[in-house]
Amino acid sequence: MSAVEHQGVALGGLEAAELPVARTNRRRRPDMRTFGMKLVGIVLVVVLLVFMVGPLVWLMLRAFSGLWQFPQFLPSHWTLAWWRSVFDDKSLAHSIRLSFEFAPIVTIASACICLPAAYAFSRFNFPGRRVLLVSLFATNAFPKIGLYISMAGVFYSLNLMGTFLGVVIVQLIGTIVFMTWIPTAAFSAIPRSLEEAARDVGAGPLRVFFRVTFPLAAPGILVAMILSFLVAFDEAQGTFLVGIPNYITMPTEMYTLVLNYPEQAAAVFSILLAIPSVVLMSFARKHVMGGKLAEGFQIR
C-alpha cells in the first residue's frame, strides 16, 4: 500500500478545505510563549526538512552526478549521461510503457466495477448496505503482502500467475476502496431535491442522472480516478509477486535497479517514476487534504 493509497482510505468526504491549520484568533499575549511556539515551529521545520525532504534531495542530486566522493556534500562532477543511458535501455523503456498501459486499464476497469455500486450505496437503502460497504474495506484491512501471498497461491490454479490479467487484478484490489467510498460520498453530497426538481419538470431518470447527478459528482469521481491511477501506477509488491517475469512495471523494475544498476541510473529512474505521482497528486491535493478524515474512519 503506497502512501497515496493509505491516505485515500481516509477520504470520507470531499471538502475542498486546505490542510487544517488552526483558524483560531486567540488573544495574543506577547510573552515567552509566542517566542516558544516560534522556536518549536522552527525546530519542527528543520526536523522535517532533514527527515522528509533530505532523502529526496539527496537522491535527486545523485541523478546528475558524474563523480561524488565521500565525504563531500555535493558531487564534484555533474553530468546528464545517466539520463541518456536510462532512456536507451530497452528493458527500462519497456517497463515505462507497461506501467502506462496497466494503470489506465486498471483505473477504467475499477470505475466500471465500482461506480454503479457507489451510486447504489448512496441512493438506495437496502438491507446489508453498511455491512457490504465496510466489507469492501477488507481490501485494506489485511496486511498487503500476506494478502498477495494468499492470492498468488490460488492464482496458480486459475492460470493467472505471470499474466496480464493477473497483474490487473492485483492492482485492481487496491483501488476498490477509493472507487466506491469516495464516489459514494460524492453522490451522497448531492441533495435529492435537485434530482426531484429535474424530474418534476419532466426529465427522465437517465436524463436526470446525466444532466444533474453525474456533473455534480464528477469532481469526486475524478479524484477517485486519480487516486486509483496512482495506486495502480505505484503498486510494486503485488505486481512483483504475480507479474514476474513477464510483466515488470516501473515500480517493480526499481527493485532490480536498486540491486543491479549503478546508483545514478536508479536515481534517474526514481525521478521519472515520481513525476506522475507528483503531478496527479497536486491536482487532487485539495480534496485529499479535506477535513472529513476522522469521520470516514469511524464505524457507525
Added chain:
Amino acid sequence: MVLPPVAVVAVFIGFPVGAAIAYTLGKIGGPNSTVALLAQRQHVAHHGVTLGAYREVLGNTHVRGDLWATIWVTLVTVACVVLLSWSIALYLRLSNTWISRVVSALSVIPLFIPVVIASYAILTFYAATGFIKTLAYHVGWQSFPTLGYTLTAVVIGEIWVNVPFGVLMMSSGLNSVPNALIEAARDSGASLPRTVRSVLLPMNVIPTVIVATFTGIYVLGSFTVPYLTGPTAPNLMGVSMQQFFGSFNQPQQAEVMAMIVFVLAAGIGTIYVWANVRATKRASSTT
C-alpha cells in the same frame, strides 16, 4: 449494482484467504492443487488437518527472528508515528503563522512520492556514503553508525511513509475540538500542557487509535520498505514471506507466515473496533 465490487472482493480476497487457510492446514486439493504440485517441503493432511507447517515455521529460528523483528519494528514505528504526528498536529492546532503553514506542507510530502522511491531515497540518505554519515564526518563524529540496511532504517522508512496520514488524521481530530473549550480551560487558569492533557488529549482518542492501528497493519503488511532498506536477516515477515514463496519455492510456509501476520493484524483490528464501540457508547451515554 452493488454486486461487482463485492464479488471482486469475495473472489479475489475472501476465496484466496480461505484457500490459504486450508492449504496451511495441509489441504492440497481444489484451488490449492496447482501450487501444491510445485511446492517443496509440504505438510499434507490425508485426513483432517495437520499443524505440521505451523510447527515447522514457528520452530525455524530464522523465522522467529523475523517475527520478533516485525513486532519490534511495528511497535517502534507506531509509537514514533503517533508521537510525531501528535506533536505536529498539536502545533498546527495552536499556531497559525507562516511557520505552521510550512510545517503542514512539509509533513504531507510523502503522499506525493511512491513508496519504492521513498525507500530507495532513505537507503541512500542513511548509507555509508549518505548525507547523515557525511554530516557526522564533518562534525567530527566519524564512528557514527551506518544505518542503511539495518532495522533502524526500516523504522525510519516506515515512519516516513506513515507520518502524513497521521498528521492529517490528528489534525482533523484536533480541529473538531471547539476553540471555546480551549479558551475556557485557559481562562480558568489551566496552563498549556494542562489544557492539552485534560481537554485536547481526551477528545482526540479515536483519531489516535485509528492512526496507531492503521500504521500497525501497514507495517505488518509492508514489503517494499524492509526489502530495500532492511538487513538480510532478521528482516520483516513481509520480506521472508516473499523469499519463501519466490526463492525457496515453499509456498505453504509463506502462507503460514501470512496467516501469522493476519493474526497479529486481527489483534490490532480488535483494538480499533473496541475503541470505536467504546466511543459510541460513551457518546450515547453523555448525550
